[in-house]
Amino acid sequence: xxxxxxxxxxxxxxxxxxxxxxxxxxxxxxxxxxxxxxxxxxxxxxxxxxxxxxxxxxxxxxxxxxxxxxxxxxxxxxxxxxxxxxxxxxxxxxxxxxxxxxxxxxxxxxxxxxxxxxxxxxxxxxxxxxxxxxxxxxxxxxxxxx
Numbered sequence: 657x658x659x660x661x662x663x664x665x666x667x668x669x670x671x672x673x674x675x676x677x678x679x680x681x682x683x684x685x686x687x688x689x690x691x692x693x694x695x696x697x698x699x700x701x702x703x704x705x706x707x708x709x710x711x712x713x714x715x716x717x718x719x720x721x722x723x724x725x726x727x728x729x730x731x732x733x734x735x736x737x738x739x740x741x742x743x744x745x746x747x748x749x750x751x752x753x754x755x756x757x758x759x760x761x762x763x764x765x766x767x768x769x770x771x772x773x774x775x776x777x778x779x780x781x782x783x784x785x786x787x788x789x790x791x792x793x794x795x796x797x798x799x800x801x802x
Contacts, residue, residue, distance in 0.1 A: 657756065657780075657781045657783070657799055657800065657802045658682040658780075658800075659678045659680075659682060659685040659687075659756060659796070659799055659800070660678065660681075660682050660753075660754045660780070661678055661679075661680065661681050661682065662677060662678060662679075662752070662753070662754075663677070663678045663752065663753070663754035663755065663756060663780065664676070664677055664678075664690075664746070664751070664752040664754070664755050664756070665677075665678065665687055665755075665756045665757075665758065665795075665799065666739065666743065666755065666756070666757045666758070666759075667758045667759070667787050667788050667795060668735075668736070668739050668757070668758070668759045668763060668767070668788065669732075669759060669760055669763055669786050669788040670695075670731070670732025670733075670735055670736065670760075670762075670763055671694060671695050671732070671735065671788075672692075672693070672694050672695075672788040672789075673691070673692070673693040673694070673735070673739050673742075673788075674689060674691070674692055674788060675689070675690045675691035675692075675742075676688060676689055676690060676792070676795075677690050677752075685796045685799070685800065686796075687792050687795065687796055689792075691742075693738075695731065695735050732762075732763065732766075733766050736759075736763050736766035736767050736770070737766070737770050739767060740767050740769075740770035740771060740772075740775070741770070743755065743771075743772070743775045744771075744772040744774065744775055747772060747774035747775045747777075747778055748772075748774055752778060753778060754778060754780045755775065755778045755779050755780060756779075756780050756781045756782070756783070756799060757779070757781075757782045757783070758782075758783045758785060758787050758795070758798075758799065759782075759783075759784070759785075759786070760784065760785065760786040761784045764782060764784050781802075783798070783799060783802050785798065
């Protein structure tokens with residue numbers, strides 16, 4: 657995938673957001689960091705918490721199954737919503753003309769729910785991979801290969 661000069665590249669997962677601008681050209685990109693955000697969202701302490709629980713009805717002896725709330729997943733979804741809002745503000749302020757988003761499939765799906773029409777019109781491509789902990793030269797290489 658080409659990364660045009662001055663294009664914005666967002667690399668995001670549920671806890672980390674990196675916003676780059678390409679100072680190079682489409683053949684030799686040079687991504688420079690513009691924004692970095694992180695959120696403290698450690699995994700749930702009890703890995704077995706994904707299992708359904710049991711609750712007793714306060715009257716009688718009936719039991720019912722219920723799912724426990726996964727606050728980790730909720731925080732990741734909230735972080736993706738904030739990332740989409742950051743993109744919207746940049747698009748409305750005309751901070752970028754072309755945009756490439758790199759995110760794991762679940763985060764990418766959450767972002768898509770919140771794309772503003774101005775963000776969609778500037779979207780040059782999406783890559784469904786988690787590259788948030790990769791070095792910048794590797795991010796550049798992987799984007800060019802896709």
